[in-house]
Amino acid sequence: MERIREEGVGRRVGCSRRSALRLCGLAVPALAAPALLTGCGAPSAASAGNVLRVSQPGDPKTMDPHKQGDMTSMNALINIFDTLTTRGRDNTLQPRIAVSWKAVEPKVWRFELRRGVTFHNGEPCDAEAVRFSIKRLLAPATKSPIVELRYVEDVSVVDRYTVDVHTSVHDPILPAKLSLFGGVVVPPRYLAEVGDEGFAAHPVGTGPFTFRRWQRDHELRLAAYDHHWHGRPHVDELVFVPAPNSSSALAALQSGGVDIVAGMTPDAAEQLAGYPGVRIGHHTGIRTSYLSLDTLTAGPLRDRRVRQALNHAVDVPLLIKAVLGGNATEVPAMIPRGAFGFDESVKPFERSLTKARALLAEAGHPDGISTSITASNLDANVAEAISGLLARAGIRAKVNLLDPGTYSQRLTSTNHGALGPMYLAASTVWTMDGESMLQSNVRSDRRQSRWHHKRADRLVDREELSVDPAVRRRAFSDLQQLIKDEAPFVPLYQIDNIYVHNTRPSWTPGTAGVLDMASAKVAV
C-alpha cells in the first residue's frame, strides 16, 4: 500500500495498457475477444476531453425505466429520460416535463405540460405520451417493480398539454412520486415500433443525454442531447461504469478512467482518503436507519420504559463517529432532515447509561435484559456496534445476521416477529416526504408495524390523506413527539451520500443522491 505512482490526474489515457505492456511486452494475443480491443482503443475520459465518467458499485438492471426499481439503474436512466417533476437542490419540488400541477379535486391531480419537448427520435412529448407512460407502468404485462403509484387508477388527457391523474384516495405527495421512478416519460410511437425488447436495447427518452451503447457490466455510454428543453448539458459524453470495490475504484480514479465514484460506503471511502488527486465529498443524505422494536409479542419490549432505556443506551453520535467515520447525521424521531414533516423541535434522547439502567430497574429488570438484534449481513458492523453500546447498559443483545434475500423476505412477511424482538432496518425516502418513511411501519394494519397505537393510526391517516400541507405538517410533528414518548423504534441516523472524485468534475449532488449529471462540468 505504500508505493503509489504519482500521476497527473486526468493527464493520462485511462485503462492500464501501460502496465500491461510493461508487464508482458506484447500486444493483445489472438485469443482476445473484440471486447478487449475496445477497452483502450476507444477514446477514454482523459483523452477525449469533455467526457465525464461516473462509477457506481453495480451495473443497471435494464434500460427500460418501467422495469427497474433500484437506484443503480435509476441513476443512469434519469440522464436519458425526463420525469414530470424533479427535486431541486433546495429540496423543493420543481417543474420538469410538467410546468405546474394542482389537485383540482381530492382524487384528481392536474398537470400542465411543457410545450415543444421532443424525444431523442423527434417524436413529440405531449399529454398522450404522459398518459401512455403511466398506464404502461401500471399495466400487468409490464411487470413493473415500481410501487409508488399504488393509488393511481387512471390517467386522462384533457388537452394536448394537460393530463389528469385519478387516484383511489387523495394522495398528497403524488407530484413528488412523479419526480423519479414513477414519473418517467417514454415515447409511445417508438415503443409501438420497436417493442419492449427493442426499447430496452436502445432506449429513447426526452432527457439531457441520448443513449449510445451499453455493454453489460462494462460501460454505458451516453451523449449530450442538443435539443434538450433545458439546454444542452455541459459535458459531451457521459459514461457509467461499475466499480464493485474500493480498490478498483481507486485504481480507476488515479488512472483517470473514472472521474466520480458514487455509492461508496463510509469505510470504503476512508480507505481512499489521502491519495493524491483524490477528493472525497460528503453530503447529507436521506437514507435513514433505525431499530424496529417488537412491542406486540410478550417480552420486556412491551414495556415503554424498556424501550426508552434502549434509546438512552444507544449512543448514536458515538456510533456515527466510531463506525461511520462521522459520515451521518443523527435522526431524532424517524423522519430525516430535509424531508417534508421533519420537526426541528423534537430532540433526540439524552444518551445516558445511568438513565437507561434506572429505567430498566424501574421496569423490573435490575440485572438488564437478554434480547437479540437481527440485521442483513451488509449492516454487520453497525449491528455489532449497537450490540456493544447496549451491553454497557446491561442489555445483552445477540446479533443475528441474515443474507439480504432472507432478511427482506422476513421483513415483509406477515409474521411481525419474523426478525425477532429487534431488527436493524433502513429506508431511502426519495420522495422527500415523511410519509414514505412511516407508510409501512407505523399504522397498525401495515405489514411492518409492530406497534399498535390508536392515536398514531389517526395521525398517519391525517398526514397521508389531508390536502392542506399545514395540517400534514402538524400531524407529522405530533407523530414525531409520540414516537419519542412511546419509543417503538430506536431511530439512528441518516447516512451521508459520499462522492469520491478526482480534480476534473464540478457537480453539486442533491439530497436523494440521484446521479443526474446534466448540471455537471469537467475541467478539460
Next chain:
Amino acid sequence: MSRTLTAPTAPTAPVAGHSRAWTVLRPAAARLGTALLVLLCTATVVFFLVRLSGDPVKVMLPPDATAQQESVLRHNLGLDRPLVKQYLDYLWGLPRFDFGNSLFYNQPVRAVLADRIPATLLLAAGALVVTLVIALPAGTIAAMRRGKAADRGVITAVLIGQSTPAFWVGILLILVFAVGLHALPASGYGTFAHLVLPSITLAVYSVAVVARLLRSSLIDVLGSDHIRTARARGLGPVRTVLRHGMRNASLPVVTVVGLEVGSLLGGAILTEQVFSWPGVGQLTVQAIANRDFPLVQGTVLLFAATFVVVNLLVDLSYGLLDPRVRNSR
C-alpha cells in the same frame, strides 16, 4: 503395440459398409442418450431446489410494497401457478432453447446468458493457455529428471497448487500485483491486463493436475521398450521424449485437459466473483442472490451442458486417438 499410432487429424467419415458405420455410431448414440438424460435430471433437480430458496418477489420489490402489490407481481411473473404446471412449461421450453424470462433482468434468459458467455469463454481460454504453457514443460522436466531436485520442486509446487483454494490465490494476487505494485488492475474487464490475474488464478489448480498426470504417464512410457529402442538408435533424450514419449503419454493428458475444462467453468464462479469479471460465474452468484429462478436454472443447465458435451467429446476422441479402443469394438 509395435505399430506407431497416428492420430487422425480430423474424424474421418466412416468408409462404406453398414456395420462399420454402426460400430462407430451405436456407442455414440448411447452416449448421446445418456447425456440428454443427465441434462433432464439436472434441469429437474435445479428447478425444485432453487424454489426452496425463498420468494423472488420479496427481493424484487422494496420493503414498503403492499401485500397486494406483491401478489400482483407474483401473478404477472407466473409464480402463482401450480408448481407442476410451471415445471411442465419449463420442460416444454427446453428443446426450443426457451429458458423463460429472467425475473431480475426482465428479458429472456437466453439473451442474458449470451451477453455473458464471451467473457467466461475468454477467461477459460486464458486459463487453458496458462495451464498448457506451465504444465507441459513442468511435467516433462519432472519426468525426465525423475527423483532429482527439479522433479521434487515440481511435485511440491503441484501439491501446493492442488491444495490452495482459488479465491485465496486470487486475493493474494490482487494484494501483490494490484494493490501493492499497481502493475495490474484489481478487477474489471476490457483489456489484456484485466485478463492476466484471473487467468492465473483460475489456472492454478489445473496446472497442478495436468503437470502431475503428464509426469506420471511420461514416466510410464519412458520405461517401455520402444523408448529404449529409440535411445539405443542414438536419439537424444529430449528428442526421444518429444517424438516418441509424448505421443503415447498424450492420451491421458488429453482426457484430463478435457475434464479440466469442466472444472475451469466451476472455478470461474469463484474467480469471477473475486475479480468482478462479468461472466456467467458472476451472473450465477447474482442470480442466486436475487432468487432469479429462471436465470439460476439457465446458468446451471449451461454449466451442466458444457460438462456433458466436453465429456462426450473426450469419450469420442478416445476412439479416434487410441487404436486399442477403436479395435476392441
